[in-house]
Amino acid sequence: MSSFTDLEVWKKSRILRNNISELTKTFPLEEKYRLTGQIIRASRSIGNNIAEGHGRYHYADAAKFLINARGSAAETIDHLIIALDNNFINSSIFESFKEDCEECMKMINGYINFLRKQSAANNIKQ
DSSP states (O other): OOOGGGOHHHHHHHHHHHHHHHHHTTSOGGGIIIIIHHHHHHHHHHHHHHHHHHTOSSHHHHHHHHHHHHHHHHHHHHHHHHHHHTTSSOHHHHHHHHHHHHHHHHHHHHHHHHHHHHHHHHHHHO
């Protein structure tokens, strides 16, 4: 892979980020600097951390950023729960976005496992 933009997990996080951005346009204006800002930052952080992890050449460094990306996906779900609890979104919208976040988390786990195997294979060769 030459670029993080080639990673399917990054592509998935990009779609999620853009969908979250559209969703928050429906939130009340008074939430602009509260929930809206927080959920946008959390959803952006997923892809940001995947990109930064991809730029690291050591498994442990890359994994650290991927773990942060996974945490940001979980944080995004928590913000969605807040939006649900405050009736900014309904349960079907919540479930759809939650599934997208969970899919990102699964893909991140898969990427971490892939990197772990690559690291182990490289250590055996050396």
